[in-house]
Amino acid sequence: MSRKFLKVLSCALLSISMLGTAGVLTTYGANAQSNVCQGGNCASSDVHVADANSFAVAVSNASNGSTIVLDRDIVLDRNVEIRSSVTLDLDGHSILLSRGAQIKVGAKIYNHTEYYTVDHPGYYTTERKVTYISNPDLAVYDAYGNFLYYEHVPDTEVVSYENVWHDGWTETKSRNVYDYLDHLDVVFMDGNIVGGPGKSGADGVEDTFTDCDGKRGNDGFEAVSIVSGTLRLRNITITGGNGGNGGDGKYQAILHIPFFTGNGGDGGDGGNAGAAVILERKGANLVQEKSVVLKCGTPGHGGKGGPANKNHWVGKGKDGKNGKEGKPVAAIQK
Numbered sequence: 001m002s003r004k005f006l007k008v009l010s011c012a013l014l015s016i017s018m019l020g021t022a023g024v025l026t027t028y029g030a031n032a033q034s035n036v037c038q039g040g041n042c043a044s045s046d047v048h049v050a051d052a053n054s055f056a057v058a059v060s061n062a063s064n065g066s067t068i069v070l071d072r073d074i075v076l077d078r079n080v081e082i083r084s085s086v087t088l089d090l091d092g093h094s095i096l097l098s099r100g101a102q103i104k105v106g107a108k109i110y111n112h113t114e115y116y117t118v119d120h121p122g123y124y125t126t127e128r129k130v131t132y133i134s135n136p137d138l139a140v141y142d143a144y145g146n147f148l149y150y151e152h153v154p155d156t157e158v159v160s161y162e163n164v165w166h167d168g169w170t171e172t173k174s175r176n177v178y179d180y181l182d183h184l185d186v187v188f189m190d191g192n193i194v195g196g197p198g199k200s201g202a203d204g205v206e207d208t209f210t211d212c213d214g215k216r217g218n219d220g221f222e223a224v225s226i227v228s229g230t231l232r233l234r235n236i237t238i239t240g241g242n243g244g245n246g247g248d249g250k251y252q253a254i255l256h257i258p259f260f261t262g263n264g265g266d267g268g269d270g271g272n273a274g275a276a277v278i279l280e281r282k283g284a285n286l287v288q289e290k291s292v293v294l295k296c297g298t299p300g301h302g303g304k305g306g307p308a309n310k311n312h313w314v315g316k317g318k319d320g321k322n323g324k325e326g327k328p329v330a331a332i333q334k
Helices: 003-033 052-061
Strands: 046-049 067-070 074-076 080-082 087-097 103-105 108-120 123-133 138-141 147-151 156-166 169-180 185-194 224-226 229-239 277-279 284-295
Touching: 046 052, 052 067, 052 074, 052 080, 224 229, 224 284, 277 284
Parallel strands: 046 067, 067 087, 074 087, 080 103, 087 185, 103 224, 185 229, 224 277, 229 284
Antiparallel strands: 108 169, 123 156, 138 147
């Protein structure tokens, strides 16, 4: 076998090897780019995320037409604002929102401040007018007709009503002008989103006078808020946050007097349930395409009324009242 033939064969084998390597690099390169957003735009239409931070970054950097794919359940601990026409593919997973966190679709963006004038016309008002008429002092005599002194007589009050004219005036006011991303077309699909729970109210403080009542639970938070554009839902369940429970009442302290009994404190009311979706303005649209479940969270329970102070002197005090149960709300709020 000649050296020339061996050289040709070696070059051919090297070329085949390089082509195979290039194919592997291309495959891994595409997968890597599908998970990274650079320069404000996603390198690929699919971006896979597996935690709250990567989800927030992907949403912030996604370009129109991108798909953000959730690889596992996540707990979202911050507000996320979607400003591009993306698809959020939960891929059978769930986004659980922490207390106060929220997913917003669209944005309200400050543009400028506008100044304008308002002309207020003149007008009449009926006004009460009081005048006083002086009365002469009254001479006072004794039983024998002898003058004693002059007694002051208060002025007589005369009330009248008259029409009073008020001139018109011109007022300069200002208002902020905002832009809305009404062109957005966003899709949420294949999974679950649950709003953040309201905080439960604190229990009353035992053996105090004013702090023995339980505190009210906070309302649950909405899961999704639409500020502008259109949100389309497919094969998804969105649930509002649960209301916080009311705190339990304790009992009043007793003063060192025999008849102060020391009543029980009232339980705090439960917080209302949170809505699934809130449409913040008229230009926001929600489209339920197929297999969509929207429901509010579970209302919070009222706290228990506290017992009367057991260390009463003579008569026992009254037990506190139980707090009211929180209320459900409509799944979609406008």
